[in-house]
Amino acid sequence: xxxxxxxxxxxxxxxxxxxxxxxxxxxxxxxxxxxxxxxxxxxxxxxxxxxxxxxxxxxxxxxxxxxxxxxxxxxxxxxxxxxxxxxxxxxxxxxxxxxxxxxxxxxxxxxxxxxxxxxxxxxxxxxxxxxxxxxxxxxxxxxxxxxxxxxxxxxxxxxxxxxxxxxxxxxxxxxxxxxxxxxxxxxxxxxxxxxxxxxxxxxxxxxxxxxxxxxxxxxxxxxxxxxxxxxxxxxxxxxxxxxxxxxxxxxxxxxxxxxxxxxxxxxxxxxxxxxxxxxxxxxxxxxxxxxxxxxxxxxxxxxxxxxxxxxxxxxxxxxxxxxxxxxxxxxxxxxxxxxxxxxxxxxxxxxxxxxxxxxxxxxxxxxxxxxxxxxxxxxxxxxxxxxxxxxxxxxxxxxxxxxxxxxxxxxxxxxxxxxxxxxxxxxxxxxxxxxxx
Ligand code: SF4
Numbered sequence: 001x002x003x004x005x006x007x008x009x010x011x012x013x014x015x016x017x018x019x020x021x022x023x024x025x026x027x028x029x030x031x032x033x034x035x036x037x038x039x040x041x042x043x044x045x046x047x048x049x050x051x052x053x054x055x056x057x058x059x060x061x062x063x064x065x066x067x068x069x070x071x072x073x074x075x076x077x078x079x080x081x082x083x084x085x086x087x088x089x090x091x092x093x094x095x096x097x098x099x100x101x102x103x104x105x106x107x108x109x110x111x112x113x114x115x116x117x118x119x120x121x122x123x124x125x126x127x128x129x130x131x132x133x134x135x136x137x138x139x140x141x142x143x144x145x146x147x148x149x150x151x152x153x154x155x156x157x158x159x160x161x162x163x164x165x166x167x168x169x170x171x172x173x174x175x176x177x178x179x180x181x182x183x184x185x186x187x188x189x190x191x192x193x194x195x196x197x198x199x200x201x202x203x204x205x206x207x208x209x210x211x212x213x214x215x216x217x218x219x220x221x222x223x224x225x226x227x228x229x230x231x232x233x234x235x236x237x238x239x240x241x242x243x244x245x246x247x248x249x250x251x252x253x254x255x256x257x258x259x260x261x262x263x264x265x266x267x268x269x270x271x272x273x274x275x276x277x278x279x280x281x282x283x284x285x286x287x288x289x290x291x292x293x294x295x296x297x298x299x300x301x302x303x304x305x306x307x308x309x310x311x312x313x314x315x316x317x318x319x320x321x322x323x324x325x326x327x328x329x330x331x332x333x334x335x336x337x338x339x340x341x342x343x344x345x346x347x348x349x350x351x352x353x354x355x356x357x358x359x360x361x362x363x364x365x366x367x368x369x370x371x372x373x374x375x376x377x378x379x380x381x382x383x384x385x386x387x388x389x390x391x392x393x394x395x396x397x398x399x400x401x402x403x404x405x406x407x408x409x410x411x412x413x414x415x416x417x418x419x420x421x422x423x424x425x426x427x428x429x430x431x432x433x434x435x436x437x
Contacts, residue, residue, distance in 0.1 A: 004238035022065035038074030082119035119144035142180035160223035166262025171241035194262035220294035242273025316352030
């Protein structure tokens with residue numbers, strides 16, 4: 001039977017109490033010696049997706065606790081990651097090492113004598129092209145060289161709900177940093193994302209000996225970036241990433257994660273682990289006593305989050321809608337929606353294979369009096385291709401925006417395009433960078 005351990009972090013939460021909780025969960029599973037051998041190289045893979053503090057990213061103190069215990073077992077921990085912040089056209093435009101520095105991981109690693117090795121440095125992603133036998137979607141990919149070189153991998157994600165991750169982002173989604181961000185990471189970001197994650201899991205499954213989930217400050221709502229913090233003060237550990245994710249999902253309200261959470265369901269059905277909670281023994285804290293129903297992530301655009309926004313979809317993927325929302329959240333952080341209201345305009349997103357975009361250009365002209373129409377994604381652009389030349393080159397240029405991509409990832413540029421088209425003040429790309437408070 002698969003086993004997952006849950007331990008509680010005593011309050012007030014501090015480094016020592018986190019260490020104790022991580023140790024308790026691992027000891028309940030048999031101790032670190034069960035999972036690593038002396039002399040082995042062990043990749044510790046946190047979620048440092050961006051320079052934002054927990055719950056966007058893994059608490060550095062959890063990574064520290066795992067690193068120390070790996071060292072105590074005689075193995076060699078290496079902290080490795082490839083942050084999404086490095087893709088400048090998407091988010092902050094900084095390298096993973098900068099993100100690690102901002103999060104305090106570099107200082108922590110120096111203090112405890114542990115190596116840090118970002119998957120990419122100076123804009124170069126160190127990867128190897130590999131075939132993935134048995135893969136369903138990702139049959140071949142550029143994979144970071146470090147995870148392929150080490151003996152063991154320990155995912156250390158933070159527990160969050162996710163608009164794209166199929167319900168939650170945890171151990172399986174943590175592996176999305178392994179494909180080269182400039183080539184394979186962003187491909188198949190549509191519905192195939194879940195299967196792609198499972199294909200990556202397939203590649204490294206044998207190396208994953210232990211998973212440690214930071215559920216101290218978790219995230220509910222529109223994760224993985226824009227949700228709300230929830231203090232659960234828990235550590236969840238297991239030797240099977242599928243089981244560990246399943247119990248983590250159950251803790252936040254998914255009763256049947258092997259049906260309800262995309263990547264868990266696929267991994268379970270493809271035999272890469274156990275996702276059915278009835279087949280998992282939970283040690284330590286009683287899952288029924290610690291679980292809490294989280295607000296789930298949603299790809300729908302709702303007020304009061306976003307006023308004066310209309311999404312007109314026709315056969316659109318969930319992912320395109322998620323990236324509309326990422327773009328809107330980027331605008332929200334700048335006070336854009338107050339200015340939009342003052343202007344008396346609305347944003348109309350047209351998305352999907354068959355969006356209800358008017359075929360009559362007079363109707364489009366009329367619409368632009370009160371709204372900024374945005375044709376979002378390759379499908380929608382293809383659907384309006386007869387009007388494409390008029391929209392992009394003619395009198396409506398700048399009054400109707402075209403945002404290509406599948407899905408369109410360039411949130412910062414897309415947000416800038418919207419601001420500029422409306423003639424608003426916020427034009428600096430700097431406005432979209434995360435500034436620590
Ligand atoms: S562009 Fe089309 S296929 Fe691509 S994510 Fe959007 S709706 Fe889906």
